[in-house]
Amino acid sequence: MPTTFWLSLALLVVLALVFVLQPVVFHRHRTPVANRRMQNLNTYRSRLKELEQERDEGMLDESAFETLRDELELSMLQDVGPEEARDPEPRREGRRLLAVMTVLLCLLIPLGAFYLYGEFGSRQALAEFRSMQEMRSGEVTQQDIEGMVEGLRQRLDNDPNNPQGWSMLARSYMQLERHEAAAEAYKGLARALEETGEGEPASAWGLRAQALFVANQGQVTSGVEAAIEQARKRNPDEINALSIMGIKAFRAGDFRQAVEHWERILEVAPDHPQADSIRQGVAAAYSELGEPVPSGVLSDD
Structure with missing residues (x-):
């Protein structure tokens, strides 16, 4: 975490200590017992003389x-x-004990909170964040990256319901061109999303279909079809599934079906990063059908 965060946190702890200890340390003492005794004795002597x-x-x-x-x-x-009969020393001892206990509590509570948060709360997220930062820094070797990715995979064995971790692992495998492993990571992501309800599992299944599609050199295998089925069961308009289905239809000569799939992508995701490539595919399918390409397919005019 940034140094500024820790400095700010330390300042807050110090301020808390000041507010807690102020009434203990700067407590205004009552009139000492000896003074009260002397006053009472003087009053007694004066009245006795009278x-x-x-x-x-x-x-x-x-x-x-x-x-x-x-x-x-x-x-x-x-x-x-x-x-x-009242000894002032026990009261002073009591105040000292109270001060010591207050200081200990003020120190132990935040330290305990830091420990528990680090042990059970943020340890996984922090490790993932550091791994991502190191991979993005460009200062690590391919072997270092593979080691960090393997470490992330092992941590996910103990924390399977971690969507952020599975997403990072899958993207890392894709960058390493380990597409089969990426597909398995996307499967883990889909299951984690199902368990936690933190996102859309359909997208994870669509990404698994895409990873398997790439891993099999662009062939629509039974594994790809099974992933597409899982994706469309949850969202019929899942983009990656529609894209692969359009490719499959085009290769099979079912150009009308290819147009339907690809045009649907442009309807639900007009800002898709691959929108231009999809438009070119739609235009090619219309050409194969012997039909004019509708206006607006190849341009935004």
């Missing part, structure tokens, strides 16, 4: 003084005693 002064001035007798003093001491113990 009681002693009132006793000395005769405003309180000894009995009332002792009662109020006991109440003050009890109040002081309630305020100071429990706080003394």
Whole structure:
């Protein structure tokens, strides 16, 4: 993947850590326990002096003084005693533990996600992408290409419902002129499309018919006919099937049938890359029939 993607991802992780750790690291501490104890003790001493002064001035007798003093001491113990029992260290330890756990989770979650995604999600797609890029770079030898294609085929043995992989494998075999192998790859593509519902299986069967047609030096064998049957069962207007059927009809002298097949291609796919060649075939069939070639067949006027 591009370096920019990883840098952006790392930045997002850092930002997430900042937001998560900020309330933990920069948590405003409450008034320390020692300060609260000192404040309570000072309040106690001040109030005790006031009681002693009132006793000395005769405003309180000894009995009332002792009662109020006991109440003050009890109040002081309630305020100071429990706080003394609270150790600030466990709370600091708890905050440190929370900070450590938060950091670990923030690191382990994205790392775990990367691992699982790489292990089960994108490993196949990434390998295929790299293989395609290497083959397109022109910096590899024929032996390297064949090795990568064989590696892709082996991966598809473990992941048969991978339409992208089968499509790449079939195209690679066609480029290597291994047409029989390409035909088998197109068969795998058709089955994968049937299983996943991600595309049109008819096209895969039509491409298999084309690969077998080329592999047999342009002969319409039983294998070619079987592939055409599978393609037209799913789509009667599958282009590769119509093209081969037109060739077969033309060779058999059934020029009318050839015209029908080829003209149908021009109707359903007027922008077909081989449209000019198909028009020439239509014109040749009309010539064999002794009929004038309709206007527009050989030109767009």
